[in-house]
Amino acid sequence: MLQQPQRALKQPLHPLSRPGGRWRYIPWVALGSLLIFCPAAFAQSATTADLKVALDTAWVLLTSFLIFFMNAGFCMLETGFCRSKNAVNLLAKNLIVFGLSTLAFWVVGFGLMFGDGNPLFGTSGFLLQGADNSPAVGDAYRGTYSALAWAGVPLNAKFFFQLAFAGTAATIVSGAVAERIKFLAFFIFSLLLVGLLYPITGHWVWGDGMLANLGFYDFAGSTVVHTVGGWAALIGAILLGPRLGRFQARPVAMPGHNLSISALGCLILWLGWFGFNPGSTMAADPLPISHIVVTTNIAGALGGLAATVTSWIYLSKPDLSMIINGVLAGLVSVTASCAYVNLGSAALIGLVGGVIVVFSVTLLDSLKIDDPVGAVSVHLVCGTWGTVALGLFSVGPGSYSWYGGDGPLAGLFMGGGIQQLLVQLLGIAAVGAFTVTFSLLCWLTLRATVGIRVSEAEEIQGLDLGEHAMEAYPEFQVGP
Incomplete structure (x- = not known):
């Protein structure tokens, strides 16, 4: 047989x-x-300088987007904690609240909070009509928002960052008044809170107002954001009264319809806090940002663990709703002091927050104050604790490179004496008194005019049909 020639x-x-x-x-x-x-x-x-401004602006906007995304977290958390017949109502409130916040803060809130004025409120810069007074544009243009002149980013970036904070304060109220409030009443109250209440107290602390002049510190808003929202929520919940059937001989549980989305909401909020706290540096400075990220995360983690163990012992089971609120309690608790405390103190602050949130929820139940999502316990109680904790655990000026000489005095447990703690307590009392008074007047006025609570028949049927004429889960209904 001939062999085939091999191909090259x-x-x-x-x-x-x-x-x-x-x-x-x-x-x-x-x-x-x-x-x-x-x-x-x-x-x-x-x-x-140009490169620094660009980097700082990118950082501020990135963290602003994270804080904005917290609206989705609140939306999921609150909706899941409530019953399915009210899901559309919770979704609608959490969606529209940022639109309301944008309008109110742009028209009047930002000027009241950061515009130059007096120790009580700003009197300039409304409708964002003011000179950009950041270092990037030079000293010649300063004079409208002097309280923000330290941040070297454009004015619009400052506004959007602060707007995201304002929207968070309004969202806190939504959960505490859920399942029985009229949509119109919540609509109007949100405008008043973001347009007037939040910016006035915010001016006292962050707008070079009277509390700032006394040496009160709240780095990212345990008091400015969380207790303001918490006090407003508490007054609303009290005046509304509990949901039908909630309290009889003893508190009756009304389980949320979807804890899966509540857990998702918690994780979204946890992520958003990495914008909330580190973003308050308003500069892409690696050392403070890194420190604040870690203190924030440690406090949230310890808060969740502490709530798990506490509910396991006190309530016999590791309650998922308590675990969720424990994580948030730890995050709220460290928000005031995240830049001023060491990692061990952050862990202790978060741990205490996780413990007290469990007992606060049960205390409110014993007082027959109905808060379907635990907003008052998380934001008011733990926000207050976090503000006090700064006066106990702040390490003192010069301890960190970003601290410098401008910051809270060393706390009571850090060898600094009682002075900073007393100032913190004074600030808590001042903000609390004004917020309670303002909220009470607003809620009472709304109750006397448009009304604040839906009818009994509408509450039984569900606010989805009564307030919005639609259902979140129509396919769940039995029948043709």
């Missing part, structure tokens, strides 16, 4: 010897050159 192997051409091969690489070489040399050229043409 076809040798591949060298890439540059292929037809047109040399020239097809030129665009890639050119692109690589651009990627290598353009940043260097830009760096030479741009000043160091």
Whole structure:
């Protein structure tokens, strides 16, 4: 049998010897050159200050987006904790509240909070009509928002960041008054809270107002955001009264319809806190940002663990709703002091928050105050604890590179005496008194005019049909 001749192997051409091969690489070489040399050229043409402003602005906007996303967390958390017949109502409130916040804060709130004025409130900068007074534009333009002049980012970035905070304060109220409040009453109250209440107390602390002048500190809002929302929620819950059937001989449980989305909401909020707290530096400064991220996370983690163990012992089972609120309790608790305490103190602050939130929920039940999602316990009680904790655990000026000489005095447990703690207690009392008074007047006025509670028949039927004429889960209904 004849052997077939062996075929010669076809040798591949060298890439540059292929037809047109040399020239097809030129665009890639050119692109690589651009990627290598353009940043260097830009760096030479741009000043160091320009680059810092760009980085700081990107950081502030990124954290603002995280805080904005917390609206989704509140939306899921509150909806899951409530009954299915009220799901649309909770979703609608949490969705519309940021639109309301945007309008109110743009028109009047931002000016009241950060506009130059007097120790009680700002009197300029409404409708965002004021000169950008950041260091990036020079001293010649300062004079409208002096309280924010320290932040070297554009005015619009400052506004959006602070707007995200304002929206959070309004959202806190939604859960505590859930399943029985009229949509219109909540609509109006949210406008009043973000347009007037929140910015006035915020001016006292963050707008170079009277509490700031006394040496009161609240880095990211345990008092400014959380206790303000918590006090407003408490007054609303008391004036509304409990849900039908909630309290008889003893409290009657009304389980939430979807703890899966509540757990998802908790995780979204946990993520959002990494914008809430570190973003309050309003600068892309690696050391404080890293420190604040870790103190925030440690407090949230310890809060969740403490609530798990506490509910396991006190309520016989590790209650998921308590675990969720324990995580949030730890995060709220460390919000005031996250930049001013060490990691061990952050762990202790979060742990205490996780314990007290469990007992606070049961205490409110014993007082027949109906809070379907635990908002008062998480935000008011733990926000107050967190503000006190700053006066106990702050390490004192000079301890960290970002602390400098501007910051709270060393806390009572850190060898600094009682002075900072007393100032913190004074601030808590002042903000609490004003918020309770303002909220009481608003809720009473709404009750006397548009009314604040739906009818008994509507509450039994569910607010989804009564207030919105639709259902979140129509396919669950039995029948044609």
